[in-house]
Amino acid sequence: MIRTAELTDIDYLLSGTFSLHQHEQVKTVTLHPDFEANMKRWIEHCISSQNQLCLIYEHEEVSQGFLIGEVTIAGEGLVANPLVGKILVLWVEKPFRKSGVASKLLSEFQLSCETLGVSSLECQHTADNQEATKFWQRMGFEVIAYQCQKPLSVHNSDATTNSSDPVSNTATNQSKLIDKSSSTEKPILPNKSVLPDKKSA
DSSP states (O other): OEEEOOGGGHHHHHHHHHHHHHHHOOSOOOOOTTHHHHHHHHHHHHHHOTTEEEEEEEETTEEEEEEEEEEEEOSBTTBSOOEEEEEEEEEEOGGGTTTTHHHHHHHHHHHHHHHTTOOEEEOOOOTTOHHHHHHHHHTTOOOOOOOOOOOOOOOOTTSOOOTTOTTTOHHHHHHHHOOOSOOOOOOOSSOGGGSOOSEEO
16 A cells, blocks of 8 residues: 655655665765765654655555655746646665556655646656666656766865956855755645555555
8 A cells, every 4th residue: 555654754755765776876976075964954854844745655554665856836927737746755665666656656746736736747767777778668768858967076265266257256156056945845736635645555
């Protein structure tokens, strides 16, 4: 059965999310010293957020996988229906893969999104994860864009810069790029009662 996650499920969700991060990590990435604590706070937010949904698949009281998704606004004022459902994390424990767990979780999330009038679903995974590519294709997802990445060298913002050079004036440019003001989440889902019940067969 599928149920919505509760705060008592944080350790399980954290473990699976970290395992997915390791599974999809193509190149060595230096993690933040507080990676685990920050990830835990993010999952707590997902569980309690008005716009996010955490689903856990269980069989005989054994958690076999989970999905973390959200409904967000993309292209408001530009497209007829700006509501988009995003699958942020989809994880199935290794012994239970290829048994329909992932597709059942996705179907439950899709049903919730359809009930809310969401226009489409989106997901993202690393380019070399062929297992994920085949799964999403089977589920009816199509590639509509490519995300490219270029590693950059880290510059010391405290270094002396030439104020007449907009490229080298690191401190000034950083202040323009980074908005340090706090933002308030705009609720999209009016009530989580429209989402799946705590437990569904």
